[in-house]
Amino acid sequence: MNPELLFEDDHLIAAYKPEGWLVHRSDIDKHEGRILLQYLRDLVGTHLFPVHRLDKPTSGVIVFGKSGDAAAKLQVRLESDTSIKQYLAICRGYCPQHGVIDHPLPPVADFKHQRKRPKSDLPRQDAITHFRRLGTIELPYSVDRYPSSRYSLVEVELKTGRRHQIRRHFKHLSHPLIGCPKYGKSTHNRFFAEQLQCARLLLHAYRLSLPHPETGEHLEIVAPPRGCFMSLIEQFGWQLP
Numbered sequence: 001m002n003p004e005l006l007f008e009d010d011h012l013i014a015a016y017k018p019e020g021w022l023v024h025r026s027d028i029d030k031h032e033g034r035i036l037l038q039y040l041r042d043l044v045g046t047h048l049f050p051v052h053r054l055d056k057p058t059s060g061v062i063v064f065g066k067s068g069d070a071a072a073k074l075q076v077r078l079e080s081d082t083s084i085k086q087y088l089a090i091c092r093g094y095c096p097q098h099g100v101i102d103h104p105l106p107p108v109a110d111f112k113h114q115r116k117r118p119k120s121d122l123p124r125q126d127a128i129t130h131f132r133r134l135g136t137i138e139l140p141y142s143v144d145r146y147p148s149s150r151y152s153l154v155e156v157e158l159k160t161g162r163r164h165q166i167r168r169h170f171k172h173l174s175h176p177l178i179g180c181p182k183y184g185k186s187t188h189n190r191f192f193a194e195q196l197q198c199a200r201l202l203l204h205a206y207r208l209s210l211p212h213p214e215t216g217e218h219l220e221i222v223a224p225p226r227g228c229f230m231s232l233i234e235q236f237g238w239q240l241p
Helices: 036-044 068-078 165-172 186-194 227-235
Strands: 004-008 012-017 059-065 084-092 098-102 128-139 149-158 203-211 218-222
Touching: 004 036, 004 218, 012 036, 036 059, 059 068, 059 218, 068 203, 084 165, 084 227, 098 165, 128 165, 149 165
Parallel strands: 059 203
Antiparallel strands: 004 012, 012 059, 084 149, 084 203, 098 128, 128 149, 203 218
């Protein structure tokens, strides 16, 4: 699955990032050749400037500026209360119908020299996540210690942008996301991969709403998940917001 252009004008583009693609080259994953920024530069024929990021296993909507000035203005918009960043996720169990997770998080340590510091020494940053449950399903499989297994489709809205915030917050809520090797549960990840043919993190950037950085006009970029994520939603009879 290749990236796709969702919106373009003289100042910015919005694109669909498939899971498994890096937004830009990184020493964290030196050997990955699927680089979104490079692909989109070739596609639109102009230099692009990153504004925000999506983790490699996360799919969905992402925006880039066509100039440094446009990117800086986009970043201000994205960090203000005028923007909405919504995600879709599948988590273990029946999570609450709606709620706010207000749980400060320490920075994620990607490199060995960062991991040498005790976690208790790392400064915690404010992190706030809003969510509402869109659907549930109970499957007749004993994945864990129960005779059946329950899952929820959740709409998530970020109020802050900490690294791995959604995955870490749902682990804190005891409803870890499916397909996450770091903060999830391996038995459920394996069940989705082997029995449901969906071996990916089930987290997707679904909707991005913000004022245009130059004109102020309202921009609404929506992209449903694709591939096995969308197949599961249809199979389970869930409805997208």
